[in-house]
Amino acid sequence: MYNSLSNRRSFIKKMARLSAMAAAASMFPGIMFASEQEEGIPEGANLDWKKGPCRFCGVGCGILVGTENGKAVAVKGDPNSSVNKGLLCVKGYHQTMCIQSKDRLTHALVKKNGTYVKTPINEALDIVANKMKDTIAAHGKDSVAMYTSGQSTIPEGYVASKLMKGAIGTNNLDCNARLCMASAVAGFLTSFGADEPMGCYEDIDHADYFITWGNNMAEMHPVLFSRILEQKARRGAKIIDFATRTTRSSTASDRSILFEPQTDLAVGNAICYEIVNNGWVNKSFIEKHCNFSKGLTKMGYGLEDKYKFKDKPEKIDFDQYRIFLEDYTPEKVAKYSKVSVKDIKYLASIYGNPNKKVMSLWCMGVNQHTRGTWMNNIIYNIHLLTGKISQPGNSPFSLTGQPSACGTAREVGTFTHKLPKGVVMNPKHRELAAKIWKVPVERIPSKPTYHTTEMFRAVDRGDIKFIWTQAVNPLVSLPKTSRYRPAMEKESCFVVVSDVFPTPTSDVADVILPAAWHIEKSGLYGNSERRTQHWDKMVEGPGDTTPDAWMFIEVAKRMGFGDLFPYSKENHVEEIYNEYRQFHEGKKHGMAPLEVLKKESGAIWPYVDGKSTQWRFNAKYDPACSNDEDFHFYGKPDGKAVIWQRPYEPAPESPDSEYPFWLNTGRVIEHWHTGSMTRRIPVLHKAMPHAYVEFHPEDAKALSIRNGENIKVTSRRGSCVLPASINERGLPTKGQVFVPFFDENMLINDVTLDAFCPISKEPDFKKCAVKVEKA
Amino acid sequence: MPIKSYLVHPQVGRKVELLDALSAFEECEVMPATNEDILVLVTDTIDEASEELLKEKIEKIESLKLLAMVSGFNSPQNQQ
Numbered sequence: 001m002y003n004s005l006s007n008r009r010s011f012i013k014k015m016a017r018l019s020a021m022a023a024a025a026s027m028f029p030g031i032m033f034a035s036e037q038e039e040g041i042p043e044g045a046n047l048d049w050k051k052g053p054c055r056f057c058g059v060g061c062g063i064l065v066g067t068e069n070g071k072a073v074a075v076k077g078d079p080n081s082s083v084n085k086g087l088l089c090v091k092g093y094h095q096t097m098c099i100q101s102k103d104r105l106t107h108a109l110v111k112k113n114g115t116y117v118k119t120p121i122n123e124a125l126d127i128v129a130n131k132m133k134d135t136i137a138a139h140g141k142d143s144v145a146m147y148t149s150g151q152s153t154i155p156e157g158y159v160a161s162k163l164m165k166g167a168i169g170t171n172n173l174d175c176n177a178r179l180c181m182a183s184a185v186a187g188f189l190t191s192f193g194a195d196e197p198m199g200c201y202e203d204i205d206h207a208d209y210f211i212t213w214g215n216n217m218a219e220m221h222p223v224l225f226s227r228i229l230e231q232k233a234r235r236g237a238k239i240i241d242f243a244t245r246t247t248r249s250s251t252a253s254d255r256s257i258l259f260e261p262q263t264d265l266a267v268g269n270a271i272c273y274e275i276v277n278n279g280w281v282n283k284s285f286i287e288k289h290c291n292f293s294k295g296l297t298k299m300g301y302g303l304e305d306k307y308k309f310k311d312k313p314e315k316i317d318f319d320q321y322r323i324f325l326e327d328y329t330p331e332k333v334a335k336y337s338k339v340s341v342k343d344i345k346y347l348a349s350i351y352g353n354p355n356k357k358v359m360s361l362w363c364m365g366v367n368q369h370t371r372g373t374w375m376n377n378i379i380y381n382i383h384l385l386t387g388k389i390s391q392p393g394n395s396p397f398s399l400t401g402q403p404s405a406c407g408t409a410r411e412v413g414t415f416t417h418k419l420p421k422g423v424v425m426n427p428k429h430r431e432l433a434a435k436i437w438k439v440p441v442e443r444i445p446s447k448p449t450y451h452t453t454e455m456f457r458a459v460d461r462g463d464i465k466f467i468w469t470q471a472v473n474p475l476v477s478l479p480k481t482s483r484y485r486p487a488m489e490k491e492s493c494f495v496v497v498s499d500v501f502p503t504p505t506s507d508v509a510d511v512i513l514p515a516a517w518h519i520e521k522s523g524l525y526g527n528s529e530r531r532t533q534h535w536d537k538m539v540e541g542p543g544d545t546t547p548d549a550w551m552f553i554e555v556a557k558r559m560g561f562g563d564l565f566p567y568s569k570e571n572h573v574e575e576i577y578n579e580y581r582q583f584h585e586g587k588k589h590g591m592a593p594l595e596v597l598k599k600e601s602g603a604i605w606p607y608v609d610g611k612s613t614q615w616r617f618n619a620k621y622d623p624a625c626s627n628d629e630d631f632h633f634y635g636k637p638d639g640k641a642v643i644w645q646r647p648y649e650p651a652p653e654s655p656d657s658e659y660p661f662w663l664n665t666g667r668v669i670e671h672w673h674t675g676s677m678t679r680r681i682p683v684l685h686k687a688m689p690h691a692y693v694e695f696h697p698e699d700a701k702a703l704s705i706r707n708g709e710n711i712k713v714t715s716r717r718g719s720c721v722l723p724a725s726i727n728e729r730g731l732p733t734k735g736q737v738f739v740p741f742f743d744e745n746m747l748i749n750d751v752t753l754d755a756f757c758p759i760s761k762e763p764d765f766k767k768c769a770v771k772v773e774k775a
Numbered sequence: 776m777p778i779k780s781y782l783v784h785p786q787v788g789r790k791v792e793l794l795d796a797l798s799a800f801e802e803c804e805v806m807p808a809t810n811e812d813i814l815v816l817v818t819d820t821i822d823e824a825s826e827e828l829l830k831e832k833i834e835k836i837e838s839l840k841l842l843a844m845v846s847g848f849n850s851p852q853n854q855q
Contacts, residue, residue: 009778013817016780017806020815020845024782028811087810 018094018683025090025669028226032077032087051078051601052535053525054092055151055518056672058400059083059221060527061092062601065519065538072096072519072539081601083201083531089222091672094681099517099541101680103502106543109512116512121544124511125551128468129558131494131511135466136168145172145455145464149471150180150402150409153523154532155576156470156549157408159565161420163552166437167561171416171424171449172464176472177409178452178762180401183367185410186760187376187398190313191384191642194588194635195410198616199359199395200529200604204228206393207359209350210239213379214264214365214766216730218248219669221363221399225249240347242267243365244766245664245694245738246731257347258733261662261767263337265371266648268378269328270337271348275385276322280352282387286643289631290384292316294324294645301370301652301755305457309758316645324645338733351382357393358383363401364666368766373759374646381643389641390618390631400528402673407526411589411605412580416455417448420583424448436582438564451761453479453754460487468496470548471515475505476674476744479763480754482718498548503676504744514545521547522573524597531612532591533602534577549576587624588634651767652755655735659715659769661699662736665748666766668729675742691743692725693772696734700726703772710775713737715768718750721775737772741765776819777826782843783814789838790814796836802829816842 024031047066054061062081066074075096079086108124109116135144148160164173188195204227217225229252231237241253250256259267275281295311330344351358366375379396388394400406413419422429424446434441450458456478458464478484488495488508497509500517520541524534549572556565567575574594581591592603604612608623617633619625625632633641655662670688671678678684693711705711709724722739732738739748753768785793790812797805797816806815820826833842
């Protein structure tokens with residue numbers, strides 16, 4: 001009795017301590033407690049510390065995991081990592097705690113007569129391979145699909161692509177990075193012809209101004225934000241937060257500027273207008289290094305099934321662009337953006353000052369936007385017009401959400417249109433893939449098929465009859481889950497889910513495969529700054545848990561493709577990476593050899609002559625520049641970047657008399673995406689146990705809504721009941737409500753709209769119209 | 776037998792002094808942040824009166840700037 005009371009007391013003390021530390025972490029992102037790092041380390045322990053990247057966000061912090069007797073007992077920041085320099089956020093410190101969860105998927109489960117039956121992994125993989133083969137035989141290659149993740153490792157993404165595109169011969173492969181980074185990719189490709197940021201995190205040490213576009217870095221990228229705060233304290237660097245909601249990032253900033261949802265397009269153009277109108281254009285830079293183009297407008301929003309769009313770029317000149325901008329004077333834009341003329345001019349003056357270095361940072365606010373590609377283009381326009389690009393501290397920096405959205409989804413290419421190098425539409429790229437994969441080139445189809453939203457629409461229509469998902473939870477994370485949950489429940493589609501924990505997605509599976517977690521396998525991730533990081537397996541996974549890459553290989557062998565997947569179980573990560581590296585050989589995208597990645601805390605590609613390239617397109621730093629000029633945007637055939645004429649267009653759905661509020665959705669610092677891992681980490685779950693709906697206090701007062709009162713949020717798609725939150729974590733603008741999406745018991749994505757950017761096909765989770773009422 | 780947690784902010788340049796002063800109380804467990812001027816404090820006392828008494832003593836420490844109670848929760852909404 002005494003012991004149990006004592007244990008209970010020590011547990012409560014630990015919870016109190018961890019909660020205080022979580023509170024400290026939210027006030028000081030990246031705060032470090034030496035005692036916390038030693039927490040859980042047995043006295044006199046002789047720990048083996050192994051390096052790797054963090055499992056969670058796209059920052060890619062280096063971690064050291066302390067293992068003893070086959071168990072992970074401690075996590076600390078890697079002081080040798082230039083990303084985080086020893087810092088970690090509250091999620092990073094506690095990440096390994098989830099693997100001990102009691103409901104861990106340790107064995108394969110196969111649904112038989114409506115009941116899940118524990119099944120040996122080899123038998124389950126037989127079922128998956130046979131079902132895939134039978135489906136193809138009966139309905140064709142394009143009746144099977146795979147949906148992967150920006151949390152899949154580079155080898156996992158690579159073998160998924162090789163299996164679907166090279167072996168089976170279908171482009172029915174897409175990933176959840178479509179939901180977070182597709183607009184960033186389309187922005188890079190349209191503006192520069194080459195994906196991923198030209199700069200790196202070291203830009204933070206040089207910039208005078210940090211302008212965050214719809215981006216709550218204090219909660220979503222806390223370690224990077226702490227590096228920015230350090231520059232603010234040390235050098236007096238300024239942070240300007242441009243957003244639709246007041247957050248912890250806003251309160252830590254020098255200035256918070258709020259705008260009406262969707263009008264960031266207009267404000268961006270107004271900044272360009274001011275730059276042109278005030279003579280702040282870097283004329284020699286744009287003459288040497290930029291073209292001007294316009295594309296189609298009024299493209300629609302992808303709301304209907306089988307929506308198609310192809311842009312038709314048309315070259316224009318500077319004068320045409322200047323005339324276009326006249327519709328975006330600060331005075332005109334202030335009327336509908338709710339940003340004052342003074343604030344628009346202030347933002348423009350920062351970019352326009354030739355003596356100040358500016359870093360723009362953005363993530364989901366810009367990307368999850370029905371005009372997300374245009375928004376990315378407009379931010380690049382600002383940096384190109386002023387020549388503030390590809391130099392230390394002058395950096396438009398698109399942040400990533402997931403740990404390998406760059407490394408796996410974008411570089412390996414687990415999108416329907418992508419190949420490990422280039423796109424399926426390009427014959428030369430197909431030829432290279434066929435050569436390295438040792439398959440006939442005709443087998444790789446030349447047309448993309450389903451992007452994410454359309455893939456799940458195809459499941460609903462019955463066009464896709466087999467789908468395999470890995471490291472992803474679409475029935476919480478897709479927009480309009482009110483349509484896609486019943487779709488996945490239909491008997492017309494056989495569903496295979498590979499995951500570490502049960503989720504609402506595994507609830508509808510016919511076969512559940514038990515995946516090895518992060519440190520239970522070897523792997524590689526690629527972060528936001530083009531840094532590739534390797535880790536070795538640190539602990540054994542429980543039961544039959546198996547790395548996703550190995551499950552793909554086993555299924556490929558069972559389907560008769562064994563000769564294309566000649567990898568060994570022990571060394572498949574190394575063998576796959578070495579094969580994959582062949583795709584990127586050369587100065588423009590060379591990847592570091594594995595032996596370098598094993599030794600160092602990552603390397604930035606292009607990795608040329610033993611060196612990372614920190615700033616691309618700048619001849620001083622980038623050996624791939626070959627035009628004898630200071631800058632060379634070699635992603636485009638003529639070596640020039642493109643300034644795009646992109647107008648403001650309204651959102652597909654705006655508040656009206658029936659649905660009078662904007663709904664904005666997003667994340668919180670305590671939880672990683674759909675919460676399947678972090679809600680199983682007690683300290684994080686206790687710190688943020690459920691979702692909520694945030695109100696502006698004046699809206700709450702007008703509706704007589706009190707804090708904690710249950711509120712029903714309803715759109716034309718569905719509804720969700722959540723407790724009200726007023727003046728707590730964040731403060732939405734008047735007429736807007738905000739809901740985090742991590743909580744599978746309060747599915748806000750039943751309410752959201754599946755409209756997407758016609759160019760990138762990335763859905764907009766930030767804007768739709770809802771009504772609210774007491775539940 | 777209350778257990779409470781606090782964020783403790785020291786006066787400028789007096790973090791170590793504050794750490795020493797708090798560590799002297801048997802009922803206090805203190806964890807300094809290594810890269811910020813802040814400490815986490817957990818108090819474990821036998822009853823509310825002792826807790827109040829301890830709090831009074833802590834608030835008299837000269838190197839203390841601010842004592843902010845967390846109580847295991849970091850915002851009102853999480854008390855539900």
